[in-house]
Amino acid sequence: MLNFDEQRFLRIQSGAVALQKHLEAAITSCLTAGAENIFFLGTGGAAILMQPASQLLQRRSRFPAFIDMPAELVITGSAHLTEKSIVVMPSLSGTTKESVALLGKLKEIGAKIITLVGNEETPLGKGGDHVFVNFAEDDTSCESFYLQSLFIALAIMNCRGEIENYEQVIAELSKLPELLLEVKRAYEPKAEAFATILAASDYHIVTGAGNVWPEAFYYGMCILEEMQWIRTRPVHASDFFHGTLELVEKGVSVILFKGEDELRPLAERVQNFVPNYTEKLAVLDTAEFALPGLSPEVRALVSPIVLATVLERISAHLEVMRNHPLTMRRYYKRVAY
Structure with a gap:
């Protein structure tokens, strides 16, 4: 595979899986101590990656789950954010300034803070209760963060008796590192062709529904815009027909992500409409990838993870094709803002 270290990938995703029991223990401790709600408080891309877990709780659990922006909460606070709150703060660097700024306020409030970081020797690495x-x-961070947040959501549901097959789901999720590697290998021959589609336009409408919508948002904003300087319009498939459809005409590129949860029909509605008005529709559908040993329920849960792992292969080809390394920035961490 192009510019890819298989063992490094397995090590990182296996590391995320290895945290499951520890995350479960932390959640159990917080709930036993009387926690009444959970906030997922990341910044930028890390925040987006928390959305599927938050959505899972909002729709399948009665435990209140909130997702908000640290930059706003520092200024406004929240009536729901109390000493009875669990706060999940993901930051790969552990130094994200908006999240660090909120950390002190959270400690004053007395919320239980769970930090998910790539480096312990950082403010967030040292600032959490767990x-x-x-x-x-x-x-490699997308799959890792998606998995960790999913483990947190499932642990809450398990502690509250809101999921009957918890052990089976966790056992299936433990197979993901190797399964994702096989997905990458299988998709590699197609990755360059999809990258060509992305490179061919300087503007894309990127859409999806259900738990893969966050990946559509993330890929448009954090990869195509930040890392490739390609303009995008991420829009939820349920909003596509309330404005964005008027931008669809011949020559306009639409990128559609399809997952396997119950909201798949919203994506299919877009897929049925778009080819009537533009020849540039590209679809990534997780149902096309083999994931042996995973039940339909778990396949639906991991759809955003599967998309992330496939899109990494596409991005690897895209940066070479455009002679634009994914690490290149004009402003991010380069100028004052």
């Missing part, structure tokens, strides 16, 4: 460290880099 700190989980799994070294990763930009090309």
